[in-house]
Amino acid sequence: AQSVTQPDIHITVSEGASLELRCNYSYGATPYLFWYVQSPGQGLQLLLKYFSGDTLVQGIKGFEAEFKRSQSSFNLRKPSVHWSDAAEYFCAVQSNTDKLIFGTGTRLQVFP
Amino acid sequence: GAVVSQHPSWVICKSGTSVKIECRSLDFQATTMFWYRQFPKQSLMLMATSNEGSKATYEQGVEKDKFLINHASLTLSTLTVTSAHPEDSSFYICSAASYNEQFFGPGTRLTVL
Numbered sequence A: 001a002q003s004v005t006q007p008d009i010h011i012t013v014s015e016g017a018s019l020e021l022r023c024n025y026s027y028g029a030t031p032y033l034f035w036y037v038q039s040p041g042q043g044l045q046l047l048l049k050y051f052s053g054d055t056l057v058q059g060i061k062g063f064e065a066e067f068k069r070s071q072s073s074f075n076l077r078k079p080s081v082h083w084s085d086a087a088e089y090f091c092a093v094q095s096n097t098d099k100l101i102f103g104t105g106t107r108l109q110v111f112p
Numbered sequence B: 001g002a003v004v005s006q007h008p009s010w011v012i013c014k015s016g017t018s019v020k021i022e023c024r025s026l027d028f029q030a031t032t033m034f035w036y037r038q039f040p041k042q043s044l045m046l047m048a049t050s051n052e053g054s055k056a057t058y059e060q061g062v063e064k065d066k067f068l069i070n071h072a073s074l075t076l077s078t079l080t081v082t083s084a085h086p087e088d089s090s091f092y093i094c095s096a097a098s099y100n101e102q103f104f105g106p107g108t109r110l111t112v113l
Helices: none
Strands: A004-005 A011-016 A019-021 A025-027 A034-039 A044-050 A057-058 A064-068 A075-079 A087-094 A100-102 A105-110 B005-008 B010-013 B019-027 B033-040 B045-050 B066-071 B076-081 B090-098 B099-106 B108-112
Touching: A004 A087, A004 A100, A011 A019, A019 A105, A025 A075, A034 A064, A034 A075, A044 A057, A044 A064, A044 A075, A044 B099, A075 A087, A100 B045, B005 B090, B010 B019, B019 B033, B019 B090, B019 B108, B033 B066, B033 B076, B045 B066, B076 B090
Parallel strands: A011 A105, B010 B108
Antiparallel strands: A004 A025, A019 A075, A034 A044, A034 A087, A057 A064, A064 A075, A087 A100, A087 A105, B005 B019, B019 B076, B033 B045, B033 B090, B066 B076, B090 B099, B090 B108
16 A cells, blocks of 8 residues: 655754655655645645656755655755744655645754 | 635634535646645545546545535535534645646635534
């Protein structure tokens, strides 16, 4: 069955520190992978996506993610976190029926 | 481009009443729209897939008679929560699909008293 695991429920970092949010997926074929960000009470904003090609994907707001097939991972990274990055982050895999399967999310807290 | 709107953004209703939520793709046509439900501090759970001109496909455990979905045009899908109860209080989010990507609306906060 297709699934997405985000092992970290809550992460706290200092402003300016680097960030890595983990995401592991289970999917039989080549996956379409996504990272979304959600601010409180808001909808989802797409940060980046991977369909094929270069396994290092650049997104908006300085985020990037690396697809590693051997590890079934698609971790999100940012070299220097800003206070405005505090939000909930969701990793998702798209199934062959175009449905999105979301992970449980990681809440990012940023300290000044 | 690829903007999706939802209306209303929040609604409070009495138990037993019905509430309609609209989802519109503003600058593109979407043959497929999705409806999600999100409980506080939890992930999004897919409720149903809405296809223009046909019946919606509901996920297991979602009552189709309670959550009525209509996708009458390529830019509009509606979700009606019928005979709402307090346990239906939640954040409802829609998305519209285009070229292998889903574009999400801002969500509707439903509170049933």
